[in-house]
Amino acid sequence: MLERILTVRVARIARQTPEILSFEFTHPLGRALPAYQAGAHIDVHTPGGFMRQYSLAQDGGDAAPLSYLIGVKREGASRGGSAAMHERVREGDLVPISAPRNTFPVQAAARRHLLLAGGIGMTPLLAMAQSLARSGADFTLCLFARSEEHLAFAEALRAPALAPHVRLHLDREGAGQKIDLRALLAEPAADTHLYVCGPAGFMDAVRQAAAHWPEDALHAEYFAAPADAGGATGKPFVLKLAQRGITVPVAADQSAVDALHGVGIDIPVSCQQGLCGTCVVAGEGAGAEHRDFCLTRSERSHKIALCCARAVGEELVLDL
The missing domain is CATH 3.40.50.80 (Nucleotide-binding domain of ferredoxin-NADP reductase (FNR) module)
Structure with missing residues (x-):
């Protein structure tokens, strides 16, 4: 399952604060962009080969929007992503992005x-x-x-x-x-x-x-996994793929998603810290040691973030 990549044009760059620039993206042909709900984010593929997640900073409305808006803070200890956006991206440039994903939605039932x-x-x-x-x-x-x-x-x-x-x-x-x-x-x-x-x-x-x-x-x-996050390593276990009827071993120093990639099963990933939800799949959540920061307690009963989850026991069952 490959991530959908869109090409957008940088329509406007504006200085918001001494450290933050906003970037407005539009379709190169003026078409509408994929719809989204507030709380969604996109992956931005920046110059230099970096990929970073940025939240969309305006209400998407009920219809497909004509633009996306993000804010990018220039980090002093940048590993390259924010520096590339601030120094190398210009108005008129074409930039690859993902379609919006939302792991942080408004809870409509709340009063x-x-x-x-x-x-x-x-x-x-x-x-x-x-x-x-x-x-x-x-x-x-x-x-x-x-x-x-x-x-x-x-x-x-x-x-x-x-x-x-x-x-x-x-x-x-x-x-x-x-x-x-x-x-x-x-x-x-x-x-x-x-x-x-x-x-x-x-x-x-x-x-x-x-x-x-x-x-x-x-x-x-x-923005990043907390310092006390458990990471993706631990004791070895086995993934049981219910639809395929096969098992895949996961080594102690290996993540579940890497083990699946190793046997040719493609699971899309992005942040690899349990933040973005890209690698979430259906599974028996009660058997998982959840280490993500994107799933709610109720979602963890039937969903698993494979970039960081491990098995509580010796086996973790996935609906794959």
Whole structure:
């Protein structure tokens, strides 16, 4: 199963903050792009052979959109992806991307939505806020940034439909521009869902402050796997492929997806950290040691992220 690759044109590049550029992509022939729901991301194949995931930073609406919008922060310790986007991509360039995927959707059944964004982590939550505003939902978008200068997509945040729902926490501003996380999350309200995205320190702070929230009410999207993540290695086990009627051994220093690739079974992968959901397949989740950050507790009963999951016992059954 090969990933669908689209070629898009860089229609506009804009400076959002000293460290963040926004990139607007359109179809080279002016056609509509594949539809998506707020919270979705795309893989961007950058110059130099890098591939990075970026969240779509605007509501996709109900129809196929004419453009995609992403925000890219130039990382000081960049391994090449953000540096390539900032230094080598120009307006008018053609760029390969994946079709949108969504492992971080708005929970339509929730009565209220609380969105917490740290820095560039605002991109998927901005799209969610726009979608929720369009549907008349009850929500609050809390943004944590160093200062007004470091607040990306400020114009979108000032839109009349969005502005009344926005709260700011600015590190360099006065006391009136602060949000106490522990006070904000002290009492999990019934039917309220919490969504969070941002850098590692911010994610850790929210996780600690919301430790008493119901697991199914907390939804997170990570830039990278947390430092205490289990990785993909461990004791050896066997994959049982139910549809094919065969077994595939997985070595202690090997991931399940690599073992499958080794016998010619193609499983698409992207982040290989359990973040993006590209490698998720159906299977007997109760037999898996789940190490991903993209599946909910209910999804883990019947889905498995093969880039990082291992078997609890000696065998893991997949619907392949």
